[in-house]
Amino acid sequence: MSCIHSGRIQAFISVIALSVMAGIAFSALGLRRKRRNERILAKLPSNLEAWRRPNTIDSDDETIWKDADDILREAGLIQWPYMGEEIGSSQGIPVNTCHSQNGYSYVTPCRDVATKGPGTRHSLGRFMYLNPLKRAARTTQGTDVIVRVMAIRNHGRPQLNILRKLATGPQILLSNNHTLPILQEIHFEYISFATFPKVGESMLDVYGRIWPRNSVGDVLDMITQALEDAFSDNFLVQWHPESLRTMEVSVSKPRVFLIDFEVATSFEADCPKNERLCTGCPMGSSLIQSETYARPRIPEMNSNEPYDPFKLDVWQLGTAIEPIDNILDAMKALDSAVRLDANDVLAKLTSAIHHMPPLSLLIPFEMLEDPMDF
Missing domain, CATH: 1.10.510 (Transferase(Phosphotransferase); domain 1)
Known part of the structure; x- marks a missing residue:
C-alpha cells in the first residue's frame, strides 16, 4: 500500500511540475508576444490622421504597412506588392497571378480583356489610393480584398459602429442597402482594421471625362x-x-x-x-x-x-x-x-x-x- 501511495504522490508531483513548467512557458510566450506587440505599436501611427498623412521619412505609407505586415499575416492576409507613386500611390497584383473573381469586379465585353488600359482585366490588377488608410491584400483562399484602418483607440470608433450596423447582420441583406459588406474585423491591441471586397472601379469618373x-x-x-x-x-x-x-x-x-x-x-x-x-x-x-x-x-x-x-x-x-x-x-x-x-x-x-x-x-x-x- 505504501508503494502504491508513494507512486501516486510521485505522479501527482510530476503533474504539478509539468503544470508549473507549462505555466512558465505560457507566461514567457505571453511576455514575448506583449513585447513584440509593443515594438509593432511603437512603429505605427498613434492616430488616424497621422496614418492618413504620414509626413516623415520614417513613416511613409509603404513603411507603415510593412510594419503592420505581421498583423495582417496572422489574420491570413498577404499584401499586394507596392508599385510606387503615380496619382497618389499604387499596388499591383502579386506576380504570376490572376485577379480573383469575387462577384464585385467585372470587365465589359467591349473591352479586350487581353489588353492593358482602363476598364480591362489588367486594370483590375492595380489598386491606386490617395491616402494610406487602405491597402490591397489577398486572403489565403485567394480572394482579393481591401484592408482599411478603421479606428485607433477611440478615434473612429463611432464610425466603425455605424458601419457595423449597415455592413453586417440583417441590414446587409436589404436590397436597397448599398453599403459594402465587412468581411472581417482585425483587432490588434487598440487598432482596429476591417476588410472589404475589392470592387471594380471608382464611380468618381462616371461622367467619362x-x-x-x-x-x-x-x-x-x-x-x-x-x-x-x-x-x-x-x-x-x-x-x-x-x-x-x-x-x-x-x-x-x-x-x-x-x-x-x-x-x-x-x-x-x-x-x-x-x-x-x-x-x-x-x-x-x-x-x-x-x-x-x-x-x-x-x-x-x-x-x-x-x-x-x-x-x-x-x-x-x-x-x-x-x-x-x-x-x-x-x-x-x-x-x-x-x-x-x-x-x-x-x-x-x-x-x-x-x-x-x-x-x-x-x-x-x-x-x-x-x-x-x-
Missing part, C-alpha cells in the same frame, strides 16, 4: 442607386457599362457600393425628423478640423446654425452630376428650404426615367461646367 464612355442612361442608373444611400467619390461600381462604345442597352447593370464612413453621423430610428440636425462641417473624427474639410460647402455649414445633414448629402452629390436637368438642379439649391431630400429626388428621378424609352438615354451628355468648381 477620363476614360469610361458611359451614356446618360448609364449615369442615371448609378445615380439612382447612389440616392438610395451620396458623394460620387464615396461610391464604387462593379464596372462602367460604357454603352456608348456598343450603342446598345445592356441587360446587365452594375451595382453601386457605398464606402467610407469617415465622417458619418447616425441617428436612432425613433429620433424625430426635426431633431436629426448637425452644426458646422461633418467631422466624424475629432481629429478632422474644419479648415481641412475639402468637400464643397453650403451656406448652412458656415452659419453655426443646425441643419439637415441628409440635404447636405443630396447637395454634395448634386454638384457632381450637374448636367442632368431640372430634377437634379433641385439637389444643388443653396436654399435648404427649396432643396429636395434624397427620397424626393429618388422618387422624381425614377419616375422620369421610367417614362423614357431606354434607347432615348443612349446618348452622351454635355458638361456645362466643371462640378468641382462649385
Whole structure:
C-alpha cells in the first residue's frame, strides 16, 4: 500500500511540475508576444490622421504597412506588392497571378480583356489610393480584398459602429442597402482594421471625362442607386457599362457600393425628423478640423446654425452630376428650404426615367461646367 501511495504522490508531483513548467512557458510566450506587440505599436501611427498623412521619412505609407505586415499575416492576409507613386500611390497584383473573381469586379465585353488600359482585366490588377488608410491584400483562399484602418483607440470608433450596423447582420441583406459588406474585423491591441471586397472601379469618373464612355442612361442608373444611400467619390461600381462604345442597352447593370464612413453621423430610428440636425462641417473624427474639410460647402455649414445633414448629402452629390436637368438642379439649391431630400429626388428621378424609352438615354451628355468648381 505504501508503494502504491508513494507512486501516486510521485505522479501527482510530476503533474504539478509539468503544470508549473507549462505555466512558465505560457507566461514567457505571453511576455514575448506583449513585447513584440509593443515594438509593432511603437512603429505605427498613434492616430488616424497621422496614418492618413504620414509626413516623415520614417513613416511613409509603404513603411507603415510593412510594419503592420505581421498583423495582417496572422489574420491570413498577404499584401499586394507596392508599385510606387503615380496619382497618389499604387499596388499591383502579386506576380504570376490572376485577379480573383469575387462577384464585385467585372470587365465589359467591349473591352479586350487581353489588353492593358482602363476598364480591362489588367486594370483590375492595380489598386491606386490617395491616402494610406487602405491597402490591397489577398486572403489565403485567394480572394482579393481591401484592408482599411478603421479606428485607433477611440478615434473612429463611432464610425466603425455605424458601419457595423449597415455592413453586417440583417441590414446587409436589404436590397436597397448599398453599403459594402465587412468581411472581417482585425483587432490588434487598440487598432482596429476591417476588410472589404475589392470592387471594380471608382464611380468618381462616371461622367467619362477620363476614360469610361458611359451614356446618360448609364449615369442615371448609378445615380439612382447612389440616392438610395451620396458623394460620387464615396461610391464604387462593379464596372462602367460604357454603352456608348456598343450603342446598345445592356441587360446587365452594375451595382453601386457605398464606402467610407469617415465622417458619418447616425441617428436612432425613433429620433424625430426635426431633431436629426448637425452644426458646422461633418467631422466624424475629432481629429478632422474644419479648415481641412475639402468637400464643397453650403451656406448652412458656415452659419453655426443646425441643419439637415441628409440635404447636405443630396447637395454634395448634386454638384457632381450637374448636367442632368431640372430634377437634379433641385439637389444643388443653396436654399435648404427649396432643396429636395434624397427620397424626393429618388422618387422624381425614377419616375422620369421610367417614362423614357431606354434607347432615348443612349446618348452622351454635355458638361456645362466643371462640378468641382462649385
